[in-house]
Amino acid sequence: MAALRLLSSLTKPPRLRCCLLAQASVARFPEAAPCALSNRHEPPYPSPQSARRPLSTISADGLVRAAPASLQPYLRLMRLDKPIGTWLLYLPCTWSIGLAAEPGCLPSFYTLFLFGTGAVLMRGAGCTINDMWDQDYDKKVARTACRPLAAGRISTFQSLVFLGGQLSLALCILLCLNYYSIVLGAASLSLVVTYPLMKRITYWPQLVLGLTFNWGALLGWSAIRGSCDWSVCLPLYFSGVLWTLIYDTIYAHQDKKDDVAIGVKSTALRFNENTKQWLSGFSALMLLGLTVTGMNCDQTFPYYAAVAAVGVHLAQQIYTLDIHSPEDCWKKFSANRTVGLLLFIGIVLGNLWKKKNTEETRKLSDLT
Incomplete structure (x- = not known):
């Protein structure tokens, strides 16, 4: 009978045998289950379908998988396979850069490029610091157990060296800005380093993340104008912090069971069933802050239309949110890139509209 079972398993398709072996290894080593299950459907080589996939459908995760195996742990450590965090860090910078542009002008593409590069590096550095602080916690959470440090793919020392490289490159980006912006940008480093510790201390780590992630709302304006106009920058920064509280509370609901088990805190646990309120x-x-921002820098109709669209988008997110579904929480969290892009488009169009208003005012003045 044993021989017949062996012969039957040998006649199964190779892919099916691989899945059975993976399931057997998970049964023997339950602590490795998240990693084994997450990889068991990934073929060791590109399938014909993926080889024919159009370039427009290539994902960030696919590009990371295509990188040399020795580089992949580092790329995953800085979350290049999950670019949504980079977008959420970058978008407040674009708002500020767009608002600081001269009336009737597009935002500076050079400055947008600098800040985009800086966002990739600083988000990567923040993730590296986070994983260095949290590697023992990450091992106990199913969603994070496969992170490179938690899974033992790279050492703490290697991560520290890699962190030094990221921060050095980010410093080179910062040094391209004016002196005011260099000092202002350097001031955010304390937030970057201390944020990962907040979940051990307070139920409001998302607030500290908001203070960190939206520093670009101050820095973008100063990079263009040479200093901050606080009547514009502060309400914009305030709005960004509130936005982070919204999307990261949604994100935190994915891990609330694990967070309770390992003893870390979040606004998801603080708000619980009152989250929607x-x-x-x-x-x-947030919408009030954005309205005040627009009024203080003489924004026009397209800007306020975008603020209204942001309000509708957030209302839809909150109304349909299922805080007990990790899949829905991730979907709603990821949708916040659209929120940021809507506002940026509104800022750009609103600024271009200013030129039209200025020309109409000049013509009216000439007539009178």
Whole structure:
């Protein structure tokens, strides 16, 4: 009978045998289950379908997988396979750069490029610091157990060296800005380093993340104008912090069971079943802050239309949110890139509209 079972397993298709072996290894080593399960459907070589995939459908994760095997742990450590975090760090910078542009002008593409590169590096550095602080916690959470440090693919020392490289390159980007911006940018480093510790201390780590992630709302304006106009920058920064409280609370609901088990805190645990009410309040204050920002820099109709669209998008997110579904929480969290892009487009169009208003005012003045 044993011989017949062996013969039957040998006649199964190779892919099926691989899945059976993976399942057997998970049964024997349950602590390795998340990594084994996440990889068991990934073929060791590109399939014909993926080889014919159009360039427009290539994902960030696919590009990381295509990199040399020795580089992949480092690329995953800085989350290049999950670019949504980079977008959420970068977009407040684009808002500020767009608002600081001269009336009727597009934002500086050179400055947008600098800040985009800096966002990739600083988000990567923040993730590296986070994983260095949290590697023992990450091993106990299913979603994070396969991160390079938690899974033992790279050492703490290698991560520290890699962190030094990222920060050095980010410093080169910062040095391309004016002196005011260099000092202002350097001031954010304390937030970058201390944020990962906040989940051990307070139920409001998302607030500290918001203070960190939206520093670009101050820095973008100063990079263009040479200093901050606080009547514009502060309400914009305030709005960005509230936005982070919204999307990162949604994100934190994915891990709340694990967070309780390992003893870390979050706004998801603080708000619990009252999450939607809190998020609605944050959204209302965010829209108020954006309105004040627009009024203080003489924004025009397209800007306010974009703010209204942002409000509708956030209302839809909150109304349909299922805080007990990790899949839905991830979907809603990821949708916030659209929120940021809507506002940026509104800022650009609103700034171009200013030129039209200026020309009409000049013509009216000439007639009178």
